[in-house]
Amino acid sequence: MLSNLWLLIAIPAASAAVLLLAGRKADRWGHWLGVLAPAASFVLGLIAFFGLRDLPGRAAEQTLWTFFKSGDMTIDFGLLFDPLTAVFVLLITGVGSLIHLYAVGYMAHDEGRRRFFGYFNLFVAAMLLLVLGNNYVMLYLGWEGVGLASYLLISFWYNRPSAATAGKKAFLMNRVGDAGFAIAIFLMLAQLGTVNYNQVFSQVGALTTGTVLVLGLLLLLGACGKSGQFPLQAWLPDAMEGPTPVSALIHAATMVTAGVYLIARSNPIFSANSTLQLIVVSVGALTLLMGCIIGAAKDDIKRVLAWSTVSQIGYMFLGVGLGGGAYALAIIHLLAHGFFKANMFLGAGSVMHGMQDQVDIRRFGGLAKYMKITWLTFMMGWLAIIGLPPLSGFFTKEPIIAAAFEQHDAWKSWVFGGAALLGAGLTAFYMTRLFVLTFHGPKRWTDGQHPHESPAVMWIPLVLLAIGSVVAGGLMASPVAKWLEPPLPAAPAEEVHGVLGHTAITVLSLVLTVLGAGLAWALFRRGTALEPQPAGPVVRAARANLYTDAFNEAVFEKPGSWLTRALVYVDNKGIDGVVNGLAALVGGGSGRLRRLQTGFVRSYALSMLAGGVLVLGALLAVRLG
């Protein structure tokens, strides 16, 4: 299998092609083909995964063909399967297969189901290309591919203006990040002459500090765009316009974590510059708090989960920014997050399925009785994300918080560790709010709601993911950390003694978690008002996404559209005006001159005579002078 890595990508890609090209004929069986493709890739991925253990160097690299070559620049179409790739492949195809299966039920009544699975398979293929590439151009290829699939799936219901706009917004904000990523690749080519991972990383030492910083910042810009991190976070909550399985797979479990993958993959670059690491950590800490605060003020079940994703990826950025052993911690949290967040998104989808696509948590309540399986599985996800032992989150989030406290500078420990701790408490608050308002308390349904459990094809993936949410963290924490080194750096042998001990941090975070959860439970146990209530400045700011959207609109959109209109005017009246003016001048001038043709023979004779005299006079003047 390790010599045929391309099959991993080719199977879902071929399936996508069949689904998109076959037309209505494939409507009856198309979705099953769509489920089979990622499942087949998962099996192949497993074979490759086990094959990897016996391989010397634990990495399989192969060049399929020369992508393009000009002068001294050669870009290969090459694949690399190493431990880091392996865990991503398994996450993408494993969780991906479950979500595909779920989508068979969720999309059953949608006439575009075949098209949906086509796009979904296309996404899986692109995502696999992203993690399987052996150089940055391959990564970029997959990077844009998942962006395309994300766009297509967000605006899947393209006749809804809001969905079309959300898709466009996602694509555009991603493009901003992509432009940074692209410039980073150009910089590598200009400075190192290669984009191959191994060759780039072995030469990082030869670069100047400034170059490394710029390179890292550009990569970070790309990562922020794809992972919905500050300042490019605004597209992710809007992306919830897509069908719920899309939110689960793309905007929670896999694609949005590509930024974390990019930074983890580029760890030799990021580890080479401490300023760079500080910036990554700051982005992570800022975003994780921002996600929590906004998530606590939202009433749309999917948007709360989306902001929660933003916040959790903030934790991962915090982890990869800390460097050293924390790279692996971030990846482990990423994997666990893939399980519990996908679980909760699918749970939310199941709730919406039973509640006629209602998304407002103020309109739920008391659903635990009617949707037992959804309730139980969602509870596992909820407990996992707030980090209650012994569920996943406890084993994966806790070490990141601890690592944030273990820095050489005390102020860094307090600032970033404190942020991570505060985030844990806030997470507990808003997730509990979500859980309680949805499943407990009084019914606040709109008329005519008959909530019911979802069909088996939907709850089986839910149960499997719930089991994953419970056990994945505990099972993966230490073996995966070992498995991932190399390519990720090992934890330093001697431990840095942070400002707080391990036990103290654990106790603190558990106390904060219980406090946050308890507070939310007490506040929302009896339901909530159906209309937005007047609130203080903080809550109002949080409801308005901390005014980031307003900022984007005021600084980019408004001036942009003004500039566009002004330029259209300049082009039509200015540049084209000059040309048309010239034409009008010539036309008008000749219109005047035309009047000299009076039609009177004698006036012509006079002008001839005048001309003759003029010529004679000129001749004489030349002769005499």
Added chain:
Amino acid sequence: MKYLSLLTVVPLIGALLVAFVPRTKPQLAKQLALVISLIVFGLAVAAWIAYRSDSGRMRLEESYTWIPAWDAKFSFAADGIGLVMLALTALLVPIVILASWHDLDNSGKRSVPAYFALILALEGTMIGAFASADVLLFYLFFEVMLVPMYFLIGSFSKDVPTKQRHYAAVKFFLYSLVGGLFMLAAVVGLWVVGGHTFDWQQLVNADIDSGVGRWLFLGFFLAFAIKAPFFPFHTWLPDAGGAAPAGIAALLVGVMDKVGTFGILRYCLPLFPEASKYFAPLAIALALVGIIYAALLAVGQNDLKRLVSYTSIAHFGFIGIGIFVFSIQAGSGAVLYMINHGLATGLLFLVVGMFVARRGSTHVNDFGGAGKLLPLLAGIFFFAGMASLALPGLAPFVSEFLVLAGTFKVNKTVAVIATIGIILAAAYVLWMVQRTTQGTLNPALSTVDAMKRDLTKREMIVVAPLIAFLLVLGFYPQPVLDVINPAVEATIADINPVQAGK
């Protein structure tokens, strides 16, 4: 085989044949034109194969007596750049003929045989321009191709008011003619200082005084910059692109404008290396302004065909930068961009034409939610849009990447500013797609019967080869690059003998 002369002459003779088909037999004229264009395509394929077995910088050389007194000859030859361009022409013309099948109803004043004869005449003159190895011969083709295009823009589009068509055609003609006359002056000047010959090979080796060279360069450059078009000589293109039938617009932007960038590569750079270096900053600045400026203008357009025309001006900015930074990657990228842009924008124009033919309007506001009625056509429209914004995996990405990566090595600022263009490209493409095919269905659309007919068989045959080429060249562009690279290296070596080794 005399491939290049045949490639030039066959469509011209074909044009005559088609022109003499009586107006009462429009079907015969169309079929004849299609067959002839397919023969030309076959010849181009054969020429490609023969080219690969030939050797040297200029291959497939032929020469016939023309005006011995001036040492002007009917001489043809192709380097890699010329070869790929004439192959693109030969590929696009049959597709355009098929796409324009129902452009004219035989009832009106417009003659079907004349339409298709003009398309063939255009093909012959364009191929002639790409294949000629004599400066005077090139000038001849450069000017003569205006004539068929003038009539094609001015007289045939059903959906554009007559006045607007005539305005656009005259504007196109005047712009090109003004540029052409400056070039004529430069051609004559070149003959005087270059040793009384029009032979390209001899002129390249001629020793031209740098002061004179700069003036001659400007003469050529002005003509090519208008043709390409570069900012600020671009305003004729949106008018022409908007007024021409969609297939003709595809040829205009896809191939004819490339004569400008091709001319820069073939004439400006090798003939006046010193002047090229002297004026390169100016050219790059114009190209850079063009990328940003035209992209912003494209966002603000409400006419689909004008919009696509503006996107092309932005793309020509990328090509211009690629040519004038004088690096091998950027140069190869620019030539590859010329091909890919022809395929991508050609497809975009043709698909826009299919929308316009159904709706009878080019105005964006007359559409809206059209994807509901025409899912397949909307999908292909989206695909063409993605190709236009250079999505990785589609052909234009490779060329854009090469241009930007090659530019970055030489001039970081230029590359970074140009990269902003790729964000704007996403903005105008997605904005166009959204306003046309997404959102709530425009109620006026459901009342138009034609809007309910999705892609026909004929239209599928039109778009299929372009889609296939965009995909294949997106993942495996190397066969084309193998042809382009040596030619670009030779051109760069003319400019920069030091860099030639790289």
Added chain:
Amino acid sequence: MTPMWYIVLAAVLFSIGAVGVLVRRNAIVLFMCVELMLNAANLALVTFSRINGTLDGQIMAFFAMVVAAAEVVIGLAIIMLIFRTRRSASVDDANLLKY
């Protein structure tokens, strides 16, 4: 007798002709004035021929006479036609060919 007087005569004749063309309206008179100018030119040609001692000028004068004869034929025909259609021989009445 010096040839100079012939030149002066030619100039005077030419001027009379030119003024006539400019001030008169009748097409026939105009025509006669044109003939006067032509003959003034002929006179000048012959005189210069005499001064230079070559025959070129005289040959040119014959040419001019032939051309003048041809011109009279066509010109008079045109004037006749105009007179027939418009009942007038004034050149100012025939002013349709303008801007």
